[in-house]
Amino acid sequence: MSTDRETVRSYDAVAAEYAAEAAVMPGWVATEIDVFVTELPGSGRVLEIGSGGGRDALELEKRGISVRRTDVSMGFVELLREGGFEADLLDPLTDDLADPQRPGMPYDGIWACACLIHVAREDFGTVLGRLAEATRTGGRLHASVREGEGEDVSTHGSAAAPRRYVETYWREPALRSALTDAGWIVSDIRRYVGRPHDRWLSVRASRP
Numbered sequence: 001m002s003t004d005r006e007t008v009r010s011y012d013a014v015a016a017e018y019a020a021e022a023a024v025m026p027g028w029v030a031t032e033i034d035v036f037v038t039e040l041p042g043s044g045r046v047l048e049i050g051s052g053g054g055r056d057a058l059e060l061e062k063r064g065i066s067v068r069r070t071d072v073s074m075g076f077v078e079l080l081r082e083g084g085f086e087a088d089l090l091d092p093l094t095d096d097l098a099d100p101q102r103p104g105m106p107y108d109g110i111w112a113c114a115c116l117i118h119v120a121r122e123d124f125g126t127v128l129g130r131l132a133e134a135t136r137t138g139g140r141l142h143a144s145v146r147e148g149e150g151e152d153v154s155t156h157g158s159a160a161a162p163r164r165y166v167e168t169y170w171r172e173p174a175l176r177s178a179l180t181d182a183g184w185i186v187s188d189i190r191r192y193v194g195r196p197h198d199r200w201l202s203v204r205a206s207r208p
């Protein structure tokens with residue numbers, strides 16, 4: 001499989017609108033940020049996958065974490081740059097994940113909130129493995145995916161700005177196996193409900 005370009009184009013088209021919609025920090029994400037920051041080793045250099053509008057990066061930086069903002073959607077990257085932030089176009093499935101600010105040094109953690117939902121099931125292990133390789137021993141991972149069966153295409157938006165997102169859903173046992181096989185030690189998988197029927201599996205894991 002490969003990255004779904006129509007999903008990426010949908011985000012490109014509505015990046016500013018999406019960023020505004022997602023600007024308020026959900027309670028469960030705030031909880032996960034607290035835990036992630038507390039457990040982060042080293043100097044606290046973090047690779048963020050799917051930064052979107054940049055809500056979580058700002059909160060992490062308030063806690064003294066150094067965040068590399070990235071997104072697979074140029075729409076979000078441009079939005080972040082217009083806001084005065086450095087941001088890189090990066091696809092975790094195919095691009096070099098090495099830190100341009102610290103050549104040769106792995107990250108202390110990976111923050112991937114609500115973005116790996118768009119990675120195809122057959123690519124999920126590859127992405128998790130690449131993220132593991134980019135992270136130091138003892139480094140932390142936050143990743144959240146939607147709980148459920150199979151895959152779906154979510155369509156909403158307007159005729160002028162249609163959105164079409166391909167999403168992969170996960171059950172906890174398969175998610176746990178994928179993480180372990182990719183080189184992560186899972187410490188916890190929490191269940192959260194966002195909007196009604198928006199059920200998240202939120203991963204806390206580390207590198208052995």
Ligand SMILES: C[S@@+](CC[C@H](N)C(=O)[O-])C[C@H]1O[C@@H](n2cnc3c(N)ncnc32)[C@H](O)[C@@H]1O
Pocket residue numbers: 003004007008011022049050051052053055071072073076091092112113114115116118119
């Ligand atoms: C639901 S938004 C979440 C954005 C942000 N992390 C947040 O919590 O508000 C999904 C994010 O995943 C990104 N994305 C889309 N396809 C992706 C893929 N194949 N791999 C990684 N990220 C992807 C989108 O560009 C977008 O930033």
